[in-house]
Amino acid sequence: MRYIRPLSIEDAVGELAKAxxxxxxxxxxxxxxxxxxxxxxxxELIVDIKRIGGLADITETADGFRIGAAVPCAVLGENKAVRKAWPGVVEAANLIGSKQVQGRCTITGNLCNASPAADSVPALVAAGAKAVVAGPSGKRTIAVETVPTGPGRTSLAKGEIIEAILLDKRPE
Known part of the structure; x- marks a missing residue:
């Protein structure tokens, strides 16, 4: 087994594609x-994405929020702006495991595990969340409900990774 900690999404995608x-x-x-x-x-390969710039960040944009794939659920729950705009998403993220687990788990991981019992996925779908997918062919944005295709299976192709979850700005 190989363990790597790439510094860029491009390096992560490259390693995943050639695994x-x-x-x-x-x-x-x-x-x-x-x-x-x-x-x-x-x-055979574990790609640790925590050191990739931007993946551990929550960014408020003119369009809404960009939640990096490595943002722990506990950090998501501490973000006042996300809590105010999307309380259902934060509440669902808070259902994932114990407080200790919430310090590590991510909504992106919860989505990509494709478990029928995933706590955060229904709230993400209801919120109209999108996933930014990076892969060998570039980037694309897809609806989160298209990611899981069955228990333990996703629509992600070889070399693809979700780099962020997007939540639209709520109407005032």
Whole structure:
């Protein structure tokens, strides 16, 4: 098993695209580590995205919010602007695991695990959230409901990674 900590999304995408065996993305790791310990997955490559600039940030834009893929749910819950605009999304993120788990887990990881029991996904869908996907062919923005395709399966192609979740600005 190889473990890497790329500094750019392009490097992460490149490593994921050329991985020979199964690859996993590590942001919070709350589900990944449990699945590895239980023997459910054995990735050839683990790509830790926490050091990639912008992925651990919440940015308020003219259009709404950009929530980096490595933003822990606890940090999301502490953001007053997101809490005010999207209380249902924050409440759903707060349902993921214990307080300790919330310090590590991410809504992007919750989405990408594609579990039918994912706590944050219904709120993201109801909010009309979008995912910014980076891959070998560039970037694209998709509706979050198109990411999970079945239990444990996503629509992401080899080498693709979600770099952020977008929430539109709420009407005043």
């Amino acid at each position: 020979v065996g199964p690859a996993a993305i590590l942001a919070g790791g709350s589900d990944l580590l449990v699945r590895m310990k239980g023997g459910f997955i054995e990735p």
